[in-house]
Amino acid sequence: MAAIFRTSIAIAAVLALGGCEQVEDKAFELKLRAYLREHPEVIREAAQKLKQKKIAAAARTLEHAQPRLERDTRDFVVHPDGHVTVVQFFDNNCLYCSNAAPEVLALIAQSPDVRFVFKQYPVFGSTSDYAASVALTPQGKARGLELYRAFLDQKKLTPARVDALALKAGLTPADLQLALADPAIAKQIGDTRALAQEIGLQGVPAFVVGDQVIQGADIDRLRAAITRARSSSLSSMSDSLVRRPAAGY
Structure with missing residues (x-):
């Protein structure tokens, strides 16, 4: 009882x-x-x-x-053949994202075995929406890291700065018009917002590595999560090799 x-x-x-x-x-x-x-x-x-x-x-x-986090073919991806995946949600007009960007770029340069998936998640109004849309045009994705570096190097973006930086990176006025008019781009941003809400993100930047969500520009935790994911990936690969049957003659 x-x-x-x-x-x-x-x-x-x-x-x-x-x-x-x-x-x-x-x-x-x-x-x-x-x-x-x-x-x-x-x-x-x-x-x-x-x-x-x-x-x-x-x-x-x-x-x-x-x-949807790791394998959305619409996203810009660096090192697509990497064994470990890092997903970053960011806003091009976010000061904390701007502060984290050099560290993210350094990680990319140091980690050819890591897939970096970039999720445009504008949360700071119309300029953020516009910058994300420009980056999601075909030519914007073709110059993905260049635009990422250029936009986030600015402490405060304006539509005019977005245009100037995009044109400097090789986009055309037609690309800028496409950013405003393409419903597929608007849908992708909407899908990213819904996904961020689904997994409980509270702001930007945010990173997802496997089963770990890192809120904020905590690069030390991000590096630790990558190390952990690398170890798990190597362990899985070793197990797979052990289980693989020997070749016949």
Whole structure:
């Protein structure tokens, strides 16, 4: 009986922590309060279970979203044959993204084994929308890193600066018009926004490496996540070689 009551208490505590409606039974509520005063460890257990449930749910969400995160053929990708994938969500007019950009470019230069997937995720208004659209034109993607470097080297973009930098990189006025008129570009940006919301991003920059989401310009955590993913990839490749049957004669 005590075990059943303890289980009920734990369930009630989890519901309370999860923000559900209050228990209507006043007598039970009084018992709950008294029990929790005497057994505060139940709250810790319930909080831990809730945390574990949230972590598991986030992992399932990332797993479900992985093809759209890593293999959307519309995205600009550097080192497409890399064994480890880093996905960056960024806004060309974001100061923190600008501060992180040199580190990201250094990682790209140092890591030919890492696929870098760039997700245009404009969150700072019309200039951000325009810069993202320019970068997503065919010619914008063809000059992907050049535009990434040029746009994020600016501490404050304006539409005129976007135009000047794009033209300097080799885009044409027709490309700039396409950025404003192509519904496929608008759809891609909309899809990226929906994906960011689905996986719970809270802003930019944000990075996804395997099952890890790194919010903000935390390059040390990003490097650690890449190292971890490399180790996992090498382990998987080794296991695959071990399981591979010997060639016949």
